[in-house]
Amino acid sequence: MSPTPKGPASYFPSIEEKYGRPVSEWFGIIRSSPLTKHMELVGWLKGEYGLGHGHANALVAAVRAEDAR
Template identity: 35%
Template sequence: MDQAEKTMIDNLHKNTGKTLEEWIGIVKAKNFAKHGEIMKFLKEEHGFTHGFANMVALKARAADAGSVENKDGLIEKQYKGKEHFKPVYDTLLSEIMKFGDDVEVAPKNAYVSLRRKKQFAMLQPATKTRFEIGLNIKGQEATGVLETIDKANAMCSHKINIASQEEITPEVVNWIKTAYEQAG
């Protein structure tokens, strides 16, 4: 369990007076069939915010990445039909692990989150033709291969799109390292 998830679980207990396990029991007793039904119940009946309702719904259904025992299975699933991007992921991860021994690699269902004290990057085979590197770099203008992400709820501030292993240039690695350094 990463620190962000632990903090959220602790805050759930502080805010509601019930543990995550108690909320999971409450939700399971209702026999909801769908994620959205759980979300609606927790928001409308118990005043949950979207984030807390989503976390409880995912945990109750064991549908979150944290509930998966085999993290390598998550990575395999990400590259199903996009196998040509697996060497891109492997090369990037190898370069990133050289930054320091404090890099946390957290596979999710659709991407791999890279954390230090906070998330600094995401690696994702976004489509069959585009591999996306999401980065959190405060106050940085887009330049070179670095693009700004303008979506309000984006998990990253910038991204780099690449199509092949040959596009992993020193510039790409340096941008990832900048994000890593800011996350310390």
Template identity: 45%
Template sequence: MASPEEMAQTMRNNIPEKTGKSQAEWNLIIKAAGLEKHGQIVKMLKTEHGVTHGFANLLSSDFLKDGAPEVSGDDLVAAQYEKKPDLKPIYDKLLKEVKKFGKGMEIVPKKAYVSLRHNKQFALIQPSTKTRLDVGINLKGTEPTARLESSGSFNAMVSHRVRLTDSKQVDKELIEWLKAAYTAAG
């Protein structure tokens, strides 16, 4: 069972997806409102912005914590590769390619991976070991191959996984799988 802090962190990770804005954007809205009491902030977020009670409560609490560190997407990515620097060039090359897919492409860093979204998640990039980066891809209905393996226990949010150990493996075949998943998600 997750601890209360782990549950709160899971909610924090889901703020952009569930509320449509990042925690930093909500902090600016709260600051602009000039409210200083928890209940007032919760009420404002719920009534003026349609935020559910749980997220309004968390956003208000975090905002009111004096000096609470704000974690950016860049900070989350940097933390993922801090002890796995050899994998960062693979990540960078993947990102460069998927950014070419078009409008509606979202790159959403989480604590342990980066979610790639186009209306919904179509892939994720995760540095799984010091020597391997895993790319999870949503390609339901596609038969696994030796390289495009079934996700199995890797991650329930994707149907397939490709294991990468070198930036040369970010090739046409992988990009075509990612593009198909991107198209299906939009």
């Protein structure tokens, strides 16, 4: 049994279910954007793709954390 995800990853199952795209696809969308600031990306996901604030924020936070490694 895998551990319960914490932080931004805890949103991933509901993001995939609600918006019909795998998280890996969202990561690619975020990385393809010319925007670089966290809240700019959040606003863009909300406006362009209709994501809720919490879901957009979780995706951007996860991408930025992964890219910082």
